[in-house]
Amino acid sequence: MKKIALLDNPVRNYAWGSRSFIPDLLGESSPAAEPVAELWMGAHPTSPSMVLVNKERLSLLELIRERPADILGESVAKRYFNNLPFLFKVLAAAKPLSIQAHPNKDQAREGFARENRQKIPLKASHRNYKDENHKPEIICALKPFWALKGFRHAEEIIDLLDDIGISSLESERNGLQKSPNRRGLQTFFSALMMMEKARRTRVLMEAVNQCKKVAHENPAFEWVVRLSAAYPDDLGILSPVLLNLVQLQKGEAMNIPAGELHAYLEGAGIELMANSDNVLRGGLTPKQVDVQELLKVLTFQAGKVNLLKPDQGANCDRVYPTHTEEYSLSQLDIQEGDSLKSPKRRSVEIMICLEGDAQITDLGQGDVLSLRKGTSLIVPAAVEQYRIEGTATIYKASVPRS
Template sequence: MFVAIRNSPRDYAWGSITEIAGFLGAAPSGGPEAELWLGAHPGSPARIADPAQAGGASDLAEWIAADPEAALGTELGDRARLPFLLKLLAAGGPLSLQAHPTSAQARAGFAREEADGVPIDAYDRNYKDEFHKPELIVAVSDDFDALSGFRPLGEVREILEILRAADASDAAPAPGALDLLEQHLEAGLADTVEWLLRDGRGEDTGQAVWVVERVVRLARSREAQESAYADSFATVVDLSGAYPGDPGIVISLLLNRVRLRRGEALYLAAGNIHAYLRGLGIELMAASDNVLRGGLTPKHIDVAELLDVLDFTPIAPPRLEPEQPSPGVRTFRPDVPDFVLHRVEPGAGESSVELDGPAIVLVEGAPVALAGERSRADVERGQAVYVTPDERRVVVRGDGVAWIATVGREASAG
């Protein structure tokens, strides 16, 4: 069964004014539109257009709770939970620096906060559920900018040398700030991040604030703006405008600055510190709301818990190359069973995707016709449908692009 679903974009302040409306073919609301959630997450479950298709349920969460076997199939129905959440994300400005826990960390953290009696909606609550939250983002806009993972240490040293050259040519040199930063870097990335966050926030701020101010000044220099790391220094300047004085500004220089072109993807595993900066993307993640923040935000930052969750191993930008199993199909398959994303563009012919469980299809650009083993549906630009697992496959025809989110084989096998 193909069940039409819809939702309203969430109006977080960092959202774009036009990007989601443009994708949907709708008139802009006039305010920021940040994320369109398509899934059963209780924070914003997708609404069912025709409740009669779902036993009278008004949204996916209600339907799954009432009839998990029909909505999820026999493999997932006993858990009564859709393991993934599909989002259309539009960043008009930078999101907070953040990381997500492993499954074991999430279970332990959730149990600990439950035992301590921390209200689920408390300002300082870290764990809203017992699940991990790996994420996949695929660029839909021509460019999508992000920070993701700690840079190789050689790059960090090169950036520090550029800052020293800029400081030496400054009208008022202050090498002490860079000396202080280097001392912490020599002690390790974890020491540096902890010092910046503890010393650079709140009322009792210390020397980290001076370092942030100095790095922002030097990032505007000719040496920085004409260097091989010009994009990273430009990001420092941009972040200082959005979050003046925030220690996350300096942390950004420790991270990979990534630019995705349309159709390129990043996979953010547990422990990866990241922030989306600008652009429109399809985001697919495990259905969780566990976020440990690390700067660029007025929200709560639990430094100790963040340090436990973060993976400080330097890496290259964690791009995920798609498989191309058949003409018109590109499959993004991360190393977790919770989700798989297919981008299907059939062109003049037809393309098909085999399903291992339920799926959600979001259509981009132009209408498509969908067919499974039991039913069919015509889906317009910007519309979405939930696909029950008894369809077993989705055949796509038409001029549009079908983004198909579904579960991995291990998840469907339980």
């Protein structure tokens, strides 16, 4: 395959999804009959994109298997064993997703091998490691987007606990105050996660009742109350006090590295990640929470959130700093009179148009495709060069040059 082609992408109807954002993007009936949580663009084995070629719908997964060098580029095909190394998504959350973290590569390899030795089926609900890969990701807001990311500094956690006044957590709070460092944070969080059920119920009841009194003072307290309505006996209710609460504005992004607790609470965004299904959950979910494995994976690195804006690149191609080898995220801001011409040496690229109307021209073959709101396409590495003209906002996923 050596030509630019449109994509027909699968959606995921998870219960936390919005009924309107993705249907509106795709020009479909809205609100939808069921939640539409994610739009997947890529070659995930369970739900690959379909490529529209000569009036046929062909699986991107199968096309890559047949022509890996043409689609991925020789270096990417060799480096990633003929696999597309990223998954590109539009994510739309009307309700909170689970609190979770992802392993690094060494942890993923060890965990995958261990669970294979234990003969745990890949599709078993209690399996943690589905593959040997890590799963760094970047989320970029398409509208105001609430999220939790990484631990707050110990001093800030203590201040918030004092503002709420949770007497039933006095012992743990005092321990963190005596050791306001990574080790102290690990001890504090471990004590919460392994708390006996009856005491956990008392702690959560007190925390929610106290937060209701001061919810107007801090968005973190308001989110504790909101989360308690959905997950009344889940320790994840306390996460807005323990983790950094962030509201990304449109165009802002943040990186999620291995070993960092995070949760997406509400909003819509572009998500780009290494191709892996390894997730260790920490709360706000009816699914398995493997506390011991989660504690092994977490780095307990505390600090403020670094919000990202795209760097101003050449030819309207604004690149977000990701520092990962599997993917790069760009915002293409095409204005009337602009012309974005691609470099001749590139890897595979997947694009989706969020706003506007543009045209992409294959400068080698002369083919022209329209890019309107909701349109997505793939540009194989074998395409010689392309040009984009019009007025549009486009997000692009690619593989950085090694």
